[in-house]
Amino acid sequence: MTAPRLTSVVSDRTDVELAAVFERVWRARGYQTRVRFRGPDVHVDAVGKTPEGAKREIRIWMTSTGTVTADKASAFVRRCERAGIEPYVAAVGGGRVAPDAHRPGLVVLDAPAIAVEIRETGVESFVRDLAAEGDGASDGEGGGLDSEGDDDDAEDPEDDEADENDAADRLTRREALTKAGTYVAGGLVTYLAVERVSDVVQQSPELRAAVARRVAWLDARLPDVRLPPVEWSVPTPQPLSEESTLPNRTTAVSTPANATTIPYADLRERPETYTGTAVTYAGRVEETMERDEVRLALVAVEDDRGRLSGDVVARWPTGRFFDDDIGFRLLADERVRLWGVVAGEGSISGGVRYPRIDVSVLEKT
Template identity: 85%
Template sequence: MTAPRLTSVVSDRSDVELAAVFERVWGARGYETRVRFRGPDVHVEATGKTPEGAKRDLRIWITTTGTVTADKASAFVRRCERAGIEPYVAAVGGGRVASDAHRPGLVVLDAPAIAVEIREAGVESFVRDLAAGASGAGGDGDSEALDSESEGDDPEADGADRLTRREALKKAGTYVAGGLVTYLAVERVSDVVQQSPELRAAVARRAAWLDARLPDVRLPTVEWSLPTPQPLSEESTLPNRTTAVATPANATAIPYADLRTNPESFTGTAVTYTGRVEETMERDEIRLALVAVEDDRGRLSGDVVARWPTGRFFHDDIGFRLLADERVRLWGVVADEGSISGGVRYPRIDVSVLEKP
């Protein structure tokens, strides 16, 4: 029977399987690689040197089920640029990159482009073995790969450049049962694991083992000194002072898609969001922060511009320094749209309370 096209094989892979593929591709080129899980997103990072000897770092964001929106792409590119990392997005299968999400410097990889990378790195046999193992995960021989190799198996029998089907499936199983176990124990849902009863069983065993050995930890009670809400204008002359204030009782987390589409319709609405600081600046006695807010599952939804008078929040009062990538929770009211430096306009929130979640 004719083997399926490599592009079809790539398109049928899950996020975790593609992570194993990219790790193999860049490992074959002499790069140090690692797989990172940022919420539900899977990233592969590679560090190495170019043929000319220059240091090179890259990060590949893998998606096979979701859509990379313009806001998410902007946040991803900014994080990579600050770290000096080349940003890549691999969108195959059910994953896609929105038409307005393309950014300068962002490399988008589809199935044909990934197939070329695989052939150039000489790891096509690994990818096909991985696909064969995944497609036969219900068989008796494949279930053994999730437990242990028999004494007669020799992973090097076919040569260093070709992995056995058993080793390829065990490689993917290691990612799911090991690297994802913490995320799965919290989220309790994973499309990757749902694809195979054997993988679900492996994760359940490891999650139960982990839960049985975690100590009981009593978290300290933290009392925050919070600021008093003040009217905010473009020409603020508020003094630099901070006093305690209760959070708004009627604050709500408006779904970001609705807020982004029509922010003016929510003007004056009390809101609260948790997210990560992308960028901060001061302008005309106004402090601004671009915050990538999270949805109810902890996934980054998009950016908002947080605004408050300079001096409203001091580091000693809020208990932490407001730095890039700092995770914060904010309360305030929607104030139409704004930008942090005259660029893209996002929903703007006049902040009255700020704390570390």
């Protein structure tokens, strides 16, 4: 039987399996690799040296089912630029990069481009074995995990030395998979808790791929569980004027009782429609700026599953926070939750305009 084309094999891979492929590709180039799970997103970090001896670090974002929007791409590129990392996006299968999401310095890899890298580094046999295991394994314990997968994906010597003292306490991949399968039978929520405890489950893309296949059917059948709304007894905050001259002070304001989380796509498309609406969002600070007597922050907000949704401009009078009420400095990459009211659109430094929120309460999370 004729083997499928390598491009087709790459296109059929999941996010986690694609991460395993890139981990193998960059290890073959002499780089140290690490798989990172940021909420539902999977990244591969690779650190090494160029032929000229210069240090090089890249980060590849996998997407096989979702769309990388302009807002998500902007936030991803900003984080990479601040850390001195080259940003890549690998989009295969049902994953795609929106036409307006391309940014200077962002490298987008499709299935044909990835196939070229696989052949250049000589790891095609690993990719085909991984595909065969993913397509044919019924219990998640095929040869890809126990034979070639374990031999070729051995930890770096430095990691082995660091783990010598606790080697007896670590699970093998087969043991971890067996335990994860047991918890899957008990429910997806229990499995996720165990997954965070197990370092092996966290660090092994092949293992996550096998476990993901075992829980896919259960995940599709579980009903959505919604937490009951939290009642807050608080006054409604007042929006700031564009030319605010509020004094520099610390103000203790309670969270709005009627605050809601408007889906970001709706807020981004029609921010003026929601002007005056009390809202609350959680996310990560991307950039801050102080202008006259107003403090601004660009916040990459997340949905209820921790997925990056897009950016909002948060605004408040200088001195309202960071004194007695919350007691922390606002830094880049700080995780926060904010409450406030929608105030149309705004920008942090005269650039791209995003939905603006006049903040009344800000908490570190």
